[in-house]
Amino acid sequence: MAIEEGVVFKMGTAGKAWVRTTRSSACESCSSRDTCQGEGAGQEMEVEAINTAQARVGDRIVLNIKTASLLKATFLLYVFPILAMLAGAIIGQRIAEGRGSDPSAMAALFAFGFFGLAFVVIRITGRRLAKDNSYRPEIIKVRNHPPQPSEDLMAHQAEP
Incomplete structure (x- = not known):
């Protein structure tokens, strides 16, 4: 099991989310490192993942990639x-x-x-x-939720 961290930058369809990750040291030894979809200087990658952790846009997440698949x-x-x-x-x-x-x-x-x-x-x-979800990365944990505008409003209204 390969674990990566990233940030959700866009919500996908049917329980999926787009995640932007930074290449880790494990990527340096991978033979497919040049074919991954990247941006800029090749340090960031974008991947569509199954959103089982109910992550939202802006969340820092942990991504699981099944090694066998x-x-x-x-x-x-x-x-x-x-x-x-x-x-x-x-x-x-x-x-x-x-x-x-x-x-x-x-x-x-x-x-x-x-x-x-x-x-x-x-x-x-x-x-x-x-079409097989076992070949897709999966969001397994949300590190933090950024405050939503409605949450900010409720927090300010609750203060005396």
């Missing part, structure tokens, strides 16, 4: 295409040997074909996983 998505994006390409090369070489064709050309043809097919599989799987 992160690893599965990383495998799908980085390892699966390489494995598909290797499988395509091996299959292409075997077919070429059986037909008397050039094994290198057939291996390359099948490797790139399987590589392209892997991206189709990733696209379809990615759409399915985007």
Whole structure:
């Protein structure tokens, strides 16, 4: 489980909120650090999170990112295409040997074909996983609530 802190800057739809976080030291060793949606000098990132803690705009929050889901998505994006390409090369070489064709050309043809097919599989799987909340960050704790205008008014009215 990866824990990050951030600030809610916009409310989303259906129990979600947009959170702005600052890159932590854990981000420096991540291979995807350059693909995260960032602003400015790359120190801030924005992410849509499930708002189970009922956070409001301006709240400082704690964000939970499930490590198992992160690893599965990383495998799908980085390892699966390489494995598909290797499988395509091996299959292409075997077919070429059986037909008397050039094994290198057939291996390359099948490797790139399987590589392209892997991206189709990733696209379809990615759409399915985007609907699965276990692959989304979740707001698990609110550090502080900024006072709302109505709360300020009530506090001033209660003072003698």
